[in-house]
Amino acid sequence: MAEAMKTEEKEMPKAVMPGSVLTIEVDSSIESSQEKEEARWHQLLNAQRTRKILTGPLSGIEKLESGWTVAVTYFNGYRIIIPMSEMMINLKGDGRENADTLNRQVRIANNMLGADIDFIIKDLDEASRSVVASRKDAMLRKRQIFYFTDNEEEQPMIYPGRIVEARVIAVAPKAVRLEVFGVECSVRARDMAWEWMPDATEKFQVGDLVLVCVNKVEAPDVENVTVMADAKGATENTNKDNLKKCHRQGKYSGIITDVYKGTYFIRLDLGVNAIAHECNMTNLPGKWDRIGFVVTRINETSEVAEGIITRMIKRHE
Incomplete structure (x- = not known):
């Protein structure tokens, strides 16, 4: 009888022994x-x-x-x-x-x-x-792995034309800084999306993972690797389909994304990029202002709507 009790004591999990922490799973133990x-x-x-x-x-x-x-x-x-x-x-x-x-x-x-x-x-x-x-x-180390090979006849894992995942490590209004497998590169905001944006921080945040298309790689040695990439090449171009929503003499609302030398770049609310060379307003609008826009021409080559800014809907504060 005594021997049976000793055998049972040996087989009993440590967690249920007197003085130990009793866990839900009796055969486990808790680390200090x-x-x-x-x-x-x-x-x-x-x-x-x-x-x-x-x-x-x-x-x-x-x-x-x-x-x-x-x-x-x-x-x-x-x-x-x-x-x-x-x-x-x-x-x-x-x-x-x-x-x-x-x-x-x-x-x-x-x-x-x-x-x-x-x-x-x-x-x-x-x-x-x-x-x-x-x-x-x-x-x-990552550059050595992804941009170089031991066999000159083999292609490295990252090469022009390949779509890869990149980290967003910094964002400015007109540029996004990416880390592409050990190489940092800066991409203009207009190359990060098909739609025009007044500020890249509206769409991208630090910590995001984005798909980009590698356009160019220069890698003479591991210390000097340069990558050029953009996110537009990794996503479907929806501009042509969106442009079909526009009609000549149609009136639409939108936001001014940029102003350069008298030319207004606009993102219409229906998802179309637009350009205005004229503005029928006494007080000229600026970036971020919401305006009314009349389409005078559909430019399928440039994939934009061209027209005239007719009125101010809401001035950006």
Whole structure:
């Protein structure tokens, strides 16, 4: 009898033994907060050893007491700092070529807050549980994988004409910054959608994933990879079908998306892009104003309606 009780005690799950936490599933156990923390830290150690690419949201930009300006992200509950020199931010075409490099990097990084970024852990301190990482190393690794091949006869995974998924990492009124598998590129707002937009932030937000068509790739080496892409090539052109909704002498409402040298660019509410060279108003309208528009010509070649702005419906405040 005593031997039977001992056998039953051995087979009894640890979770139902006296003094332990009784779980819903009696054959499971509960980890302490310290055990969970050790498991998370061990995962970071493994990631450093294997140089695994990790991903986290860009959560902040800070200047440390040491004078370093760093980007901050979090992974598994741990704070990860990335020196600005390791962020590999593409400064080409930012319009501030004469400004200090660090200030240019910080300015763009501020616009990237909230975006997912890849990084590889470079150093960990066991005592303080601090982690230093590099976005540059992760981007170079991804470039090697997606833009190059070991066999010259093989085509890399990313090539002109291929439709790929890209991350939206920053948005300005007239441009969207994308990260395409380790390469940053800036795309004009008018190349991100078939419909004209007064402000790209109305349609795109940091953190979005968008399909883009790769138009051009220049990759002399892994440090110097340039990509040109647009989202229009990855989506169906609805302009021609929408244009059929318009009729000559038809009167429609719309929003002015831009004004350039006396020409008004308009997005009609029925989904048609329109151009006006004339405006029958004393007080000229501006960008974002809602106006009335009369169609005088359907330009099927340019896929736009041409006409005259006849009245102000609502001025933008």
